[in-house]
Amino acid sequence: MATIKIDGKQFEVDPTDNLLKVALSKGFDLPYFCWHPELHSVGACRQCAVKQYKNEDDTQGQIVMACMTPASDGGCFSIEDKEASDFRAQVIEWLMINHPHDCPVCEEGGECHLQDMTLMTGHTRRRYRGPKRTHRNQELGPFINHEMNRCIACYRCVRYYRDYADGDDLRVLGSHSNVYFGREADGAFNSEFSGNLVEVCPTGVFTDKTLGAHYNRKWDMQNAPGICTHCSLGCNTSPGSRQGILKRIQNRYHGEINHYFLCDRGRFGAGFVNREDRPRQPLVRADNGVLEPQDMDVMLASLKSVLAEAKGLVGIGSPRASLEDNFALRHLVGADNFHNGMSGPESHASLAALALLQEHAGRLPTLRDVESCDAVFVLGEDVTQFAPRLALSLRQAVRNEHHVLAEAANIPKWHARAVRDEGQHFYSPLFMAVPAATRLDDVATELFHLRPARIAELGFAVAAILDDAAPMPANIDEQTRTHAETIANALKTAKKPLVVAGTSLGSEAVLTAAGNVMRALESVHDDAGLFVTLNEANSLGMAMMSDRDVDHAFEAITSRRADTLIVMQNDLYERAQHGKVDAAIKAAKNLIVLDHSMTATIAKADYVLPAGSFAEADGTLVNNEGRAQRFFQVFIPEAPLQEGWRWCADLNRAIGKPVDWYGMDDLIDAIEAACPQFAGIKTAAPSTSFRKAGMRFPRSPHRYSGRTALYANVDVRERRPEVDVDSALAYSMEGYHGSDQPPALMAYAWAPGWDSNQAAITRFQDEVGGHLKGGDPGTRLLKVDANVPDYAPAEPKLVEGWQAIPRYHIFGSESQSAKAPAIQQRMPRAWFTLNEAGAKALGLAAADTLRLTIDGEIHALPVTIDPSLPDKTIGVPVGAHGLMGVRLPAAVSP
Amino acid sequence: MFGFSTDTLLDFAFTAFETIAILLAVVISAALLIWVERRLLGVWQDRYGPNRVGPFGILQVAADMIKIFFKEDWIPPFADKAVFVIAPAIIMFTTLMAFAVVPFTETIGVVDLNIGILFVLAMSSLGVYSVILAGWSSDNKYALLGGMRTAAQMISYEVFMGLSLLGVVLLAGSFDLRTIVESQAGMWNVIPQFPAFVIFFIAGIAEIHRAPFDLPEAEQELTAGYHTEYSGMKFGMFFVGEYLGIVLISCLTTVLFFGGWLGPILPGFVWFALKAGFFICFFVLLRAATVRPRYDQLMAFGWKILLPIALVNVAITGAVVVAMA
């Protein structure tokens, strides 16, 4: 700890921090541009100038840049000093010289860091009357809009895009005062994390194109604390809406998960909420076979008789729906008739993942912790496509070597440029045993392109080398042993090794192998971590709720044990071979579907109830580390569309099963009572009755406008304010918004003088870039189990002959985001992939059509050559852009 | 018939008629005052005032009355209902009763009581209850504060009012108002009793809590004081009661200090109306011109200035009367 003085006040600070971070953490308003808590200091913009004094008697002082000044003991600084503040005002006047006069037509206006800083420095009137520099814009694809005139050349975008996210297609072009930030040619950014440019850019050069299409200002948004539903990591988001339209997804800071950044799927994948083809009325299949809208009461009455006459109910839940929705269905059909909604292999893999997580519950690093791991072994996961945000964290993990070298050279950790120069191309080890090339290859130390079983074999071997007690797989070849030794060595010598595995390959063996590696590491290492990725946002929660998959459900229907199928927010055609699904639906007397999006299952349903998506419902999701997180309703949808669990409550009442869930609190209590494994989800967020100073918490910023005119064309009398019976949030700008707010109920970030999302959050953190005041939200459900089981036998079950393996894509493999228009524009073409030898063996050239029989169903797709694939391996695109319902890996004979 | 002589019956009938006529005249003039005041305020504030309903807007009164009659008869749920209803009736009752002893001309006047002045003072004292009860029964902090202020203000100023009248009584040698008027045939009391006149008039304003002494209903501090919770015709009674008070004090001033109906040429009734009308207009002028004092200033003014002057006036008048006798 060091003691420094700022403007005469004394503070205890960390001497390894720079003064800017310290000043912001202590609540000072000090303007800055090029600095960012994650990108650190380069001292380029000269905006954070302060006075530094030699000692307390020094009255002269000298101007220094706060971001480049260590907060070392005894330091004496002044922010208010006249010379320093004049200097800052001058700097911003220079920066603003070429800034166009277009705030009114800029999407950034109202949450613009540049606006904030000009106001903070007091530069409110332009003096420069000369000609302004102009630039031509580029067309940057469906996500991001480019308006280069607004650039102040702070270099934050390239520092984020190139140095942090390792992208290579955003560059600084031109020279001297003509620098240009863009791509070599028009086109979408390659990086999967380009959306963060919208928030990283302090002004309106990069703005959210999906927001621009139905724009409104930040102050007019009705937000809610959200959880991303597009992968298992559970990044925190802040969805914004107005007039019942979901406008955008913004990052919501979570100190242990996503902190400042999201992936593009999370940021731009929510467009499915606004789709016209969503079911918004109860639909019933008429005699002519067409789904027709039905009045809610009539519908419930007819469902009452359907359920009463049913010979047996089968409920299929969904790993993309909340615990609440699933539990409500489970209650309706009975625990024994409830199914977790995953396909057989997916369910088995998820259960294996759950078991693995439970075994190592004490060693599960958070996504943020991953960034500080200095040796990583990835088993099977193509993280960029499967759990994208993890790839960004792994990219930071490999840079730990830079920090080690920098520390040795006595370079402070915040000195970004110097740390990079010192680190050069020395990276911490990252080993990836994956079926084919991934987008993370550029930072990998070594790549092993193997089939799933061989990946497991390598894992078992690594475990056996780390710990002699671990079994070595039989007949292991020399090459595998060498690789395993390299990996084991790196993991052993690292300070904080990390094992990443997951369910993407649908291979239990890979997870078992990861378990052995982890156990072996624990025997030699105190600080080993395990990171497991799953298929969907609530896959882990569903694995915890039920071990019965859709195959059990189909079996119950086709064996005539039950005749009524109720599906909650799930598309059965994603979960099983289409023939099997068709057969089950045909066998079922009634198919009742509750969903928010149009699916192939709805097209076959007899009754459809419109359920709320994440934007129209509250719920709890369990992410890949077992963290239960609550998301909240962003806006109230037009009736009769309502939460899935409310439909189930209605159905329960209709068939005379008394339920006392009138709000979320009741339902959560019921879940905790019925399922002890979910004990603690209640604490994931404060209850409905929670108040601060007697107040609820606002969904909208205090300057929310137009309330008396928004709906005046319909009725000039203002609508009654909506009351939220499910949470302590308010559907208005009224309530308590401040740093003492519980983070789980923080719908948006704003602080006086700080309107931009990434800067305002500073006021809600215990220190800049640290944890949220009041603790990062969420409750971790997995408890440490002292009972450590023995090593699993090393039986990778190698497969000879042709094998089809799943290939994921960030845009397309997740079914909800695949319905978002912006994501659809970026979805790749569907190809079967195989290596050159394979193509030659099958007599195929690129773009030829390959007909492949998987599980008895024939699929035809053009082929493309991917030289990285192992021999006799066919990559199958899974998801909306490719094939759905195929069960992989599978032995095939092309 | 019932043992009454025809004379008695005629007398009774005449008195009853006279009573009703006076009652109507007084109430109608009080109601008209609503219009008169608004027009006069308009004149002094360089604007028009009500001018749309009927000639010169005189039917504004009728319009207001119709409106007030058809308003919802609302009693707040938290109020003490019986008292809440009775309170506005009391002020109407006591003020109208006081008119009974006012001699309008030699012949017109309901009754000549030999303790006329005491009767007026008694009635005006009873009027306090109206305001206090209204304030209390409303169960509203502003109303209660208004009521409390009224109690202090009215009880205090009653003292000076009574004392100021003693001089007049001494000069006339009677409490009977008719006798007092007749005793002014030579010289109006306002000349020998000028201090008494001033004190009486000021105390009169305070008694009927008109501007500038309208502290019980000071809008800026107490919303509407004791009648905050009143609406419809119950509010109307307070409203008309206030104007009745103006008429009463104006009539009494005329009777006690300005020779009542006495005057040359014109008939007595006209003289009375002219004199009383002058004071009524003066009341309005006061409202147009003066500012409300602070509460402590009001009390200090009464007890520290008016009381000594009144006492000295009584002493001097007494001395002079004794010396003259």
Add this chain to the structure above:
Amino acid sequence: MLSVLRTIWMTLMHTFRKRETVLYPEEKPYLPPRYRGRIVLTRDPDGAERCVACNLCSVACPVDCISVVKAEDESGRWYPETFRINFSRCIYCGYCEEACPTYAIQLTPDFEMGEFDRQNMVYEKSDLTISGVGKRPGYNFYRVAGMAVGGKDKGEAENEAAPIDVKTLLP
């Protein structure tokens, strides 16, 4: 005490003053052009809509009675898809006019907007748009702002240099 009498005397003397008020509606007073009555939406000198749907009027409005929804034409020009004002809530404070960066909103001396049905007090863009420039001749926001819109490319606005060619190495 004397001052009170003086006040009463001065007030009485007002009996002989001329009235300040007039009998509206028989007699209509003169209202200056900057009088704060009903708003209008003006057009720029080229005849195009001035409003760019920036929402600043909406946020400046103390009674929240303005609602603007932004739309964009093919050339990138912002314009209001809806501009709705609820005059039954409007307090004619003029903040919207002050906040308007393009001089689109201007208050006019028209205040005679009484209606029997409150619903008729809701005005839409078509009710508000006039065909002239109002009190601000000459100003055209898009001629000053840096965005390229139909009919004005980058570098063609006032005080703008031609767009940079990033491929040149010349200083």
